[in-house]
Amino acid sequence: xxxxxxxxxxxxxxxxxxxxxxxxxxxxxxxxxxxxxxxxxxxxxxxxxxxxxxxxxxxxxxxxxxxxxxxxxxxxxxxxxxxxxxxxxxxxxxxxxxxxxxxxxxxxxxxx
Amino acid sequence: xxxxxxxxxxxxxxxxxxxxxxxxxxxxxxxxxxxxxxxxxxxxxxxxxxxxxxxxxxxxxxxxxxxxxxxxxxxxxxxxxxxxxxxxxxxxxxxxxxxxxxxxxxxxxxxxxxxxx
Numbered sequence: 001x002x003x004x005x006x007x008x009x010x011x012x013x014x015x016x017x018x019x020x021x022x023x024x025x026x027x028x029x030x031x032x033x034x035x036x037x038x039x040x041x042x043x044x045x046x047x048x049x050x051x052x053x054x055x056x057x058x059x060x061x062x063x064x065x066x067x068x069x070x071x072x073x074x075x076x077x078x079x080x081x082x083x084x085x086x087x088x089x090x091x092x093x094x095x096x097x098x099x100x101x102x103x104x105x106x107x108x109x110x111x112x
Numbered sequence: 113x114x115x116x117x118x119x120x121x122x123x124x125x126x127x128x129x130x131x132x133x134x135x136x137x138x139x140x141x142x143x144x145x146x147x148x149x150x151x152x153x154x155x156x157x158x159x160x161x162x163x164x165x166x167x168x169x170x171x172x173x174x175x176x177x178x179x180x181x182x183x184x185x186x187x188x189x190x191x192x193x194x195x196x197x198x199x200x201x202x203x204x205x206x207x208x209x210x211x212x213x214x215x216x217x218x219x220x221x222x223x224x225x226x227x228x229x
Contacts, residue, residue, distance in 0.1 A: 032216040043204050043220035044155070046113065089154065093216050098143045098208040099170075100218055102155040 003027045004092050006103035015112050019077040023090035023103050026071065030092040034100065035064060035075045038087045047088075048075070080110045114139050114210045116221035118203075124227045125195055132191045133224045135205035140185040142209020145218070146178070149202040161188040161205075195228045202226070 005024045013019045023033075031052040036044035050057040050064045050073065057064050063076045077084055087107045091100040115138040125131050135144065144161040159180055160168040167180035182188040192199050202223045210219060 034216070034218070036220075041223075041225070043116075043222045046217060046219055049214065049217060095216065098145070098216055098218060099157055099160065104154045
């Protein structure tokens, strides 16, 4: 049972344009969502998070949108840079001990 | 955030042997976790490392296979016992409760890449 899904395994975007990474979840008990970026041979790096009481959180070039009714969240990166090329994971928590459920990841490639 | 280190960073082991992975944090944290990322897969939680008591294991993971210790608030170990090639994965520790961050913000170590022959 995949509770957190990232249906796009890969995404290619031109430098300077917007990257939109999507994530869907099935468990309505999730109340905290996070995005991580992962380079090969490194651990995931925390990017941005959002609580279920909000529908948007912004940090520099990164914005996360949450649509609770659709059980959907997205990460927007504007403008995209070649250094953003990595695998992006969304993760969800139901505030029970901090346990995270991860999606499968989306590999973003930003082309110069 | 916290600085999290893992030892070893990688290892190649023979079938049937065991490997202990260490996770060290540069500050006291509330929770420590161990995850596994098998080739081409997402991250899966193995267990929550509880300070001073037995770890809490997720479905499909057992203490005999993955014994965990957490003697204090900054250190934990994960042992992969009686290894088989199916245990070849990246093993990651993570922490929450870092001072100055939200409770659910979880930070990861660099990972230990294990190959079992």
